[in-house]
Amino acid sequence: xxxxxxxxxxxxxxxxxxxxxxxxxxxxxxxxxxxxxxxxxxxxxxxxxxxxxxxxxxxxxxxxxxxxxxxxxxxxxxxxxxxxxxxxxxxxxxxxxxxxxxxxxxxxxxxxxxxxxxxxxxxxxxxxxxxxxxxxxxxxxxxxxxxxxxxxxxxxxxxxxxxxxxxxxxxxxxxxxxxxxxxxxxxxxxxxxxxxxxxxxxxxxxxxxxxxxxxxxxxxxxxxxxxxxxxxxxxxxxxxxxxxxxxxxxxxxxxxxxxxxxxxxxxxxxxxxxxxxxxxxxxxxxxx
Amino acid sequence: xxxxxxxxxxxxxxxxxxxxxxxxxxxxxxxxxxxxxxxxxxxxxxxxxxxxxxxxxxxxxxxxxxxxxxxxxxxxxxxxxxxxxxxxxxxxxxxxxxxxxxxxxxxxxxxxxxxxxxxxxxxxxxxxxxxxxxxxxxxxxxxxxxxxxxxxxxxxxx
Numbered sequence: 001x002x003x004x005x006x007x008x009x010x011x012x013x014x015x016x017x018x019x020x021x022x023x024x025x026x027x028x029x030x031x032x033x034x035x036x037x038x039x040x041x042x043x044x045x046x047x048x049x050x051x052x053x054x055x056x057x058x059x060x061x062x063x064x065x066x067x068x069x070x071x072x073x074x075x076x077x078x079x080x081x082x083x084x085x086x087x088x089x090x091x092x093x094x095x096x097x098x099x100x101x102x103x104x105x106x107x108x109x110x111x112x113x114x115x116x117x118x119x120x121x122x123x124x125x126x127x128x129x130x131x132x133x134x135x136x137x138x139x140x141x142x143x144x145x146x147x148x149x150x151x152x153x154x155x156x157x158x159x160x161x162x163x164x165x166x167x168x169x170x171x172x173x174x175x176x177x178x179x180x181x182x183x184x185x186x187x188x189x190x191x192x193x194x195x196x197x198x199x200x201x202x203x204x205x206x207x208x209x210x211x212x213x214x215x216x217x218x219x220x221x222x223x224x225x226x227x228x229x230x231x232x233x234x235x236x237x238x239x240x241x242x243x244x245x246x247x248x249x250x251x252x253x254x255x256x257x258x259x260x261x262x263x264x265x266x267x268x269x270x271x272x273x274x275x276x277x278x279x280x281x282x283x284x285x286x287x288x
Numbered sequence: 289x290x291x292x293x294x295x296x297x298x299x300x301x302x303x304x305x306x307x308x309x310x311x312x313x314x315x316x317x318x319x320x321x322x323x324x325x326x327x328x329x330x331x332x333x334x335x336x337x338x339x340x341x342x343x344x345x346x347x348x349x350x351x352x353x354x355x356x357x358x359x360x361x362x363x364x365x366x367x368x369x370x371x372x373x374x375x376x377x378x379x380x381x382x383x384x385x386x387x388x389x390x391x392x393x394x395x396x397x398x399x400x401x402x403x404x405x406x407x408x409x410x411x412x413x414x415x416x417x418x419x420x421x422x423x424x425x426x427x428x429x430x431x432x433x434x435x436x437x438x439x440x441x442x443x444x445x446x
Binding site: 035041053055058201 | 291292294324325326327331333335336338360362363364428429
């Protein structure tokens, strides 16, 4: 426990952008194949980000650069805390704070498109926040610890106690990965509605930072999925892969919903989680 | 490094075209042509775009819009005029409200002929534009280097 936590954090900070970019590349190829296309090269996400750093720095207000940098840093910090085995609640709060900075960055400019994207990002925050906290509470109830290090090394098969919580978490994972049907604030696809949502006014290197932050975020979220299966690492990795493939599939077979439906779905997922936790606490109190 | 050539993002604007060329532009995104193979993405946002793909001869109402979109795109950027209307005004040339070609309003780098332009020709035009884009990028980095060194020289002299 002396230096191992630092190694986890440093490995995350260095490897997560590489892994996240590769996942994004695989995602784009699989998506293309599902649509009957060939798709871009595997390294396309890295070309895109490299290109964005080559572009002119066109900035509307300098405040937006500060907010986006804060978004990137706090996403990286929350992910690093996670892979260092830190406190899950602290990680979730840092994670939320990161998104608040992204919303502030979008509000810093006067573009109505950017504002609509920011509002929708706030709605998404409202939709997924209850569920992500319930997931942490559920893992605590099973393993008696909020520390990721303890949860990851627990021998209890958390998924068997928390199927409802996991399903709820998978639902909000769709929101977090910015995938259909919940990609309401911005999207990876060649959609054009409301220009580009929250990223409308970010261009060049600022947009590249948003993209890198998203890679960090995806790796962190897949790590969170792993916690449900942590008692057996092999099953855990298979579960992470299957979950992500299911997300790509859902992305391709569903159309985008209205924000009301996204909010309801997020909270319905939370109800599912609460029901799961209620049954679990009843059983733990010796009801059965 | 030349990432720009591998990841050109396109903004498509219809400046009073008959919609024929627009359908051909969108056909490039379909599984048959699949321009995403080359990293090409159709964005709806001028601030994310590298290439402005413009159809139609520009009328008096969207002249300002075209200028505005062009100015919002960060450097380096190229403009492709798709179809004969975008090149010269085409069949609408004599109309009272038609400017008569995109190059009357903003500088154009590549002209793709045809009525309507075929998807193969549009892709060919984009490939041509990538070379120009790369030239512009090199010029741009060269210019910033010169500016930097001039600033340093000025800083040392004072």
